[in-house]
Structures are given as C-alpha cells and as structure tokens.
Amino acid sequence: MKPFWIYYQKEMLEASRTYKWIWVPAVFLLLGIMQPVSTYYLPEILTMSGEVPPEAAALFTIPSADSVMASTLSQFSTIGLLVLVLAGMNTVAGERATGTAELVLTRTVSTLPMMGAKWAAMMTLMLVSFALGLAGAAYYTHQLIGPLEWGAVASGGLLYAVWLAWIVTLVLPLGAVLRGPAAAFISLGTAAALSLLSGLLPSRFQWSPGRLSSMAAEWMLGAGAGAWAPVIAALLIMLLSIIAAAGLLRRSPLSPQS
Amino acid sequence: MTEKLLSIHELTKSIGSITPVKGISFDLKRGGCTALLGPNGAGKTTTLRMLAGLIPPTRGEIKHGSADKQTNDWRHRIGYLPQYPKFYSWMSGKEYLSFSAKLSGLSGQKALQRSQEVIEMVGLQQASKRRISGYSGGMKQRLGIAQALVHEPELIMLDEPVSALDPIGRREVMDLLNRLRGEVTILFSTHVLHDAEEICDDMVLMVDGEIAEKGALSELRSKYRQPVLSIEVEPGERELAWLHGLSKRSFVQEAEVGKHRAKLTVTDMGAARAALIKELADNGIELLRFEAGTSSLEDMFMKVVGP
Structure with missing residues (x-):
C-alpha cells in the first residue's frame, strides 16, 4: 500500500500546484449557485428587459425547490463534466507524452498503485468540487425558493457522483494509449452516446450507466426507482478502467514521439 | 571483484x-x-x-x-x-x-x-x-x-x-x-x-x-595498436604520383591516400621508415610532414562504425 500513498500525495500536490484545487471547485460552486439564483430572479429579469409584456411575466411561476435542484444537475452535466475531464485528461497521457513516466516506472514493479492513486486523486477532486457545488445550490435554493428534502438531495447527489466518476475514470485507460485531448473527447463522447442510447431505448439499456444522470434527477424529485444495475455497471467500468490503464501503461510507458 | x-x-x-x-x-x-x-x-x-x-x-x-x-x-x-x-x-x-x-x-x-x-x-x-x-x-x-x-x-x-x-x-x-x-x-x-x-x-x-x-x-x-605512418607533401604532380604508388610497397598493409597526404598502416615500422626516407631523398619529394605513430581506438571506432 505504500507506493499508493506516495503517488496519492504526489497527485494531490500536483493538483494544488497546478491550481486545479482552485478552479475546479470554483467552477462547480459557480454553476451550483447560478441555477437557483437565476431561476429566482428570472421574472424580474424578464420584466426589466422590457420586451415581455408584464402579463406574460406574471404567468411565469417559480418552479419547486426540488425541481430547481434537479435542473442544477443538468448544469453540472455539461460544463461541470467538461471541466472535470479536461482537468483529468493529462494525468496519464501527460506523463507519457512528457516522458516523466520513464523515470517513475523504472522504480516500481506494478503500475496498479500508481493508477489507483491517480484515480483516487481525481475522485477526491471531483467529490469535493461536486459536494461544494451541490451544497451551494442547496443553500441558495433553500434560502430563495423553499425548503428542501435533504435526504432526497443527498441520495440524488450520491447517484450523480457515481455518474461523474465513471466518465472521468475513462480518461485513465484512454490516456494510456492516446494523447490527452483525444482521451478527453472520447470519454465525453462515450458518455453522450450512452446517455442518448438509454434515452432512445430505455427498455434495452436498463443497466446502462448512462441513465445515472437522469435517474439522479428523478431521485432528487423524490421519485426514485431502483438504480442497482447502472450503479454496478458504473463501478465495474471504473474497476476495469483502472486495471486496463495499469496494464496498458506497463506495456507502452512512452509515447512514440519521446 | x-x-x-x-x-x-x-x-x-x-x-x-x-x-x-x-x-x-x-x-x-x-x-x-x-x-x-x-x-x-x-x-x-x-x-x-x-x-x-x-x-x-x-x-x-x-x-x-x-x-x-x-x-x-x-x-x-x-x-x-x-x-x-x-x-x-x-x-x-x-x-x-x-x-x-x-x-x-x-x-x-x-x-x-x-x-x-x-x-x-x-x-x-x-x-x-x-x-x-x-x-x-x-x-x-x-x-x-x-x-x-x-x-x-x-x-x-x-x-x-x-x-x-x-x-x-x-x-x-x-x-x-x-x-x-x-x-x-x-x-x-x-x-x-x-x-x-x-x-x-x-x-x-x-x-x-x-x-x-x-x-x-x-x-x-593493444589489439588495435598498429604502426601508422602519416606523410604530407607539397602539392605537385611528381609528389602525387609518388603518393599513389605507395600502396604497392610490400610493407604497407593499408593505405589511405588523399590529395597531398597519405596514411599508411605498415607491418614493420623500422623497415618502412628507413625505406620511405630513402625514397623521399632519392626522388627529391618536397616533404612537409612525416610522422610515425600508432593507430588509436578512434581509428578502430571509425573503421567498425564507418560504411
């Protein structure tokens, strides 16, 4: 277990030295706060813009607290996910491309602790940022719109975190064979494709981890269905990704260019 | 050890x-x-x-x-x-x-x-x-x-x-x-x-x-140490012809002949030196430099690596 901790400390130090610990949580916090605040002020914004007749603006009803929370999640799905994947895309691909892996890998027999530590560090950053964003959203929703059911928010958030986690984990094995941007693009593409497929053919893709984001939103609205199959699928994908990434990195520790 | x-x-x-x-x-x-x-x-x-x-x-x-x-x-x-x-x-x-x-x-x-x-x-x-x-x-x-x-x-x-x-x-x-x-x-x-x-x-x-x-x-x-003579002469037709003739001498193992210099790997340094100096004097070759020495690893390296 010792190499794992050495790598984990190194990854955390790297994330803070490269300011990931500032901008990723900041983006999530901003995204989380924006949704309830902009929903709350939307009627006033519409009236002020002057082109909407006051009658129409009056028709606008402020949605319920839990549906605001559910739509916050969709904010995280786009920009939040992009930020996480971009922050994580070079953890493996970068080490191969710059050649820092060459020196590190001569010192260790197994790449598994290294990959595990990279994954754990990414998860730490993701969980802290997401929790911060969700807490910000919940606080403002509670203050501006109405009381929330904290249990539903927490369980929905947890489910959503699993969804973020498996997509972010995909950059590890992809980074072990491709360059950083390509890895990021493919992992985001996979996420989009799986979400789309499970939306189009819901009965066929009961197990698809792509359903997790929409299920998390349902859980927040208090109408949760059982989510075991997709959660287990997501956990399996993560486990396989880490093992595959470790194997692939051992096989080709250096990019062809270096 | x-x-x-x-x-x-x-x-x-x-x-x-x-x-x-x-x-x-x-x-x-x-x-x-x-x-x-x-x-x-x-x-x-x-x-x-x-x-x-x-x-x-x-x-x-x-x-x-x-x-x-x-x-x-x-x-x-x-x-x-x-x-x-x-x-x-x-x-x-x-x-x-x-x-x-x-x-x-x-x-x-x-x-x-x-x-x-x-x-x-x-x-x-x-x-x-x-x-x-x-x-x-x-x-x-x-x-x-x-x-x-x-x-x-x-x-x-x-x-x-x-x-x-x-x-x-x-x-x-x-x-x-x-x-x-x-x-x-x-x-x-x-x-x-x-x-x-x-x-x-x-x-x-x-x-x-x-x-x-x-x-x-x-x-x-020591394996690659071989007696080597290097000769440099003034440019001239007679000198050039003489240089080119050198490779046919019996004591010469290998010869590299350039425009007005030659590098000879010889079998017997003593005999080669005596013979060549005599020839130089007899033919009136305008000599610039005459050096007797041994080949180095550098030469070996060049020979093995070279085309």
Missing part, C-alpha cells in the same frame, strides 16, 4: 518490422565502469531501456545479481538516467529526489537525508528548493544523476549523460562519474569514444543492434 552484477544473454528487441537490438550478450562486473558505445541508432537506448525494465525484451534474458540467486527487488538496486530526463516541473529539486527515493522503498526520514546528500554531491544546494521548471539543461542533467543515485543503487545506467551538455557541464558530469567509480557499478552509453576512454575500464561497441567489439579498453587498445 570479478563478481557478475548483471549478465545478459542473446537480448533481442523487435518493434514491428524493425529489430533495433539483435541478440546481444555481455556481463557487467561489480564495481566496474562499462561504456556502451556506438553511433546514433545503434540500439544503445533500447538496450538500456530493456535493462532498466521499461520495455520487455522480445527474446533473451537479463540476470541481475549473481547467476544463481535471482531476486525480485532488483529495481530498487539500479539507478537509471534516460537520455532526456523529464521531471515534474512543478516540484522542487529536493521534493523530486525524496519522492523518487520513497518510491524506491526508502523511509520518509531516510529519503530526506539521502536527497540532501546527493544534492550536495551533484552541487545543486542553491537550487534545491527551486521549482525544476526554472532549471537549466545542465542542472536538470545533474538532477537526473542525483535521482539515479538517491536510493543507493549498486548499478547506475546512464543514457548519453553528457551528449546534451556544453563543455563545462560535460566536464562536471565526467568528474562526478570519475568520483563515483568504484563505489557503484556504472554502465553508460555514449557516441563519443573520448568520454568512454576517460573513465571506463570496459567497453561494448554496438553497431546496428549487434555487438561489434567488446572487452577491456586496455586490451582493445
């Missing part, structure tokens, strides 16, 4: 259709310094990467330690410096060294202590707390050597440690390697014969993935 630290047998590496290393075998003696010599593209880097455990060999075996007891912690007992060492530029020199030391199994306390020792050894005390991104090329190379030494390995493998350095940086690294001789076993690759002659006892010369020549430097030197 003659204990084998590492022996490789029929080591081969194929990448796709090309085979950069074609079945090489050699041994490293404990405490020795061996140069892996060869022109660019001879397969030196590939060999070292295999020895460092970075890439698996296609065929052949690498034995660490003495022949019978094969241990698994050999990675902790070698230090490796790649040709272009790359560090985490956001770390400071000292942080990088203690990170490397800890990865090689040193405890936190010991890692810090060793980092400080090797920093002083390579002379980076002033820069030890600065980020590596601000280091110069020479400083990075010295940091690379420091990281290869930090876990007190038995064997260090350096890939072209001085090729990218200016003369002063080169001097510093060579002096450092000279100080390390005896303490650790050194294997380093280079394409400069002079560097190898300066600090090494043994050499392995690779050309096109094969070993062209190997052995102790002193043996090789």
